[in-house]
Amino acid sequence: MPRLSRYLIRAAFLYLLLGFTFGALLLAHKGVPYAPWLWAWRPAHIEFLLMGWILQLTMGMAFWILPRFWQQPRRPNEGYAAVAFVLLNLGIWLVVAGTTFRAGNWALLSGRIVEVGAVLAFAGHAWGRVVSREGV
Amino acid sequence: MPRLTRCYIKTALVYLALALLLAALLALPYNLPLPTYIRIMTPAYFHLFLVGWVTQMIFGVIYWMFPIVNRARPRGNEAIGWASFTLLNVGLLLRVVGEPLVSLHPEGWFGWLLALSALLQWLAGLLFVLLAWPRVKEKYRGG
Numbered sequence: 001m002p003r004l005s006r007y008l009i010r011a012a013f014l015y016l017l018l019g020f021t022f023g024a025l026l027l028a029h030k031g032v033p034y035a036p037w038l039w040a041w042r043p044a045h046i047e048f049l050l051m052g053w054i055l056q057l058t059m060g061m062a063f064w065i066l067p068r069f070w071q072q073p074r075r076p077n078e079g080y081a082a083v084a085f086v087l088l089n090l091g092i093w094l095v096v097a098g099t100t101f102r103a104g105n106w107a108l109l110s111g112r113i114v115e116v117g118a119v120l121a122f123a124g125h126a127w128g129r130v131v132s133r134e135g136v
Numbered sequence: 137m138p139r140l141t142r143c144y145i146k147t148a149l150v151y152l153a154l155a156l157l158l159a160a161l162l163a164l165p166y167n168l169p170l171p172t173y174i175r176i177m178t179p180a181y182f183h184l185f186l187v188g189w190v191t192q193m194i195f196g197v198i199y200w201m202f203p204i205v206n207r208a209r210p211r212g213n214e215a216i217g218w219a220s221f222t223l224l225n226v227g228l229l230l231r232v233v234g235e236p237l238v239s240l241h242p243e244g245w246f247g248w249l250l251a252l253s254a255l256l257q258w259l260a261g262l263l264f265v266l267l268a269w270p271r272v273k274e275k276y277r278g279g
Contacts, residue, residue: 001203001274009272013265016191020261024254027231031238031250054190 001064004078008060008085015052015092019045043099051092051115059084059122066129077125084122091115137200140217144196147225151188155181173236180232187228187257195220195264202271207278212267220263227256 001009022038022045029038063081068074075081091114098108158181161174199217204210211217234249 001272006272010269013269013272016261017265020258024258027254027257028251031234031247031254033247049186054186054194057194 002075004081004085005060005064008056008063011085011089012053012057012060015048015056019048019053022048040100040102044096047092047095047099051088051095056085056088059088062122062126066126067131067133068129075125076128080121080125084118084125087114087118087121091118138211140214140221141196141200143221144192144199147221148189148192148196151184151192151228155184155189158184172240176236176239177232180235183228183231187224192224195224198268198271202268203273204276205270206276212270216263216267220260220267222260223256223263224260227253227260230256 022041025035025038026042026045029035059081063075069076091111094107094111094114096111097103098105098111101107158174158177161170162178162181164170199211205212230249230253234246234253237244237246238250
């Protein structure tokens with residue numbers, strides 16, 4: 001498993017823990033109310049699990065197992081995937097700032113735009129690796 | 137494919153079918169007589185899909201395909217994997233049953249079902265991460 005995949009997958013695991021923690025706190029509060037302020041964390045719970053866990057894990061797995069080239073570099077345009085890793089995590093926290101921490105709509109909007117940038121950067125890396133064994 | 141992975145993936149497929157069946161029921165017109173219990177199951181639908189199907193499928197594939205720890209214990213402590221699988225599914229089912237009950241009978245004791253469900257699912261996630269974390273590494277080359 002290449003280093004960038006390890007970063008992406010470990011980060012995804014951390015978001016899984018964060019998402020499950022806030023999800024568990026919210027669900028327990030729904031059953032036995034104890035902290036109404038927890039509802040503010042619902043958007044963060046969703047963001048952590050959809051973007052931080054599922055999307056980030058998918059990127060990590062794709063970087064690892066998509067077909068590699070015969071010659072070096074075997075995973076071309078690796079820099080684009082690294083940029084995607086940084087942008088995705090920046091975007092997640094901007095969205096959380098804009099929703100849970102009420103930093104303003106600019107944070108939510110810029111977070112979403114940064115996440116689009118992450119996806120485009122990752123596509124820039126992965127597109128050329130979506131090929132048959134014959135390389136077409 | 138290890139037995140735990142087969143259980144994860146088959147269970148995930150069952151949850152997918154259940155989630156989509158529930159989605160179909162939730163899409164029925166409001167003038168059709170449908171128990172209120174079903175009408176308020178939208179959060180249960182989301183979690184059947186995202187926890188029961190997506191996350192459980194991912195857990196199964198990770199347990200199967202990630203690099204092994206070593207030859208003696210290739211996938212780490214299997215008992216932790218079974219504990220995570222059991223806790224996740226018991227927790228999720230408790231939620232599916234308990235959440236509508238809490239909405240319909242907020243004065244009852246059903247709320248504790250949700251608290252228990254929350255604890256079980258959280259433990260399941262924690263155990264799985266503990267099990268899988270050492271396998272996020274380069275390919276095992278012996279030694």
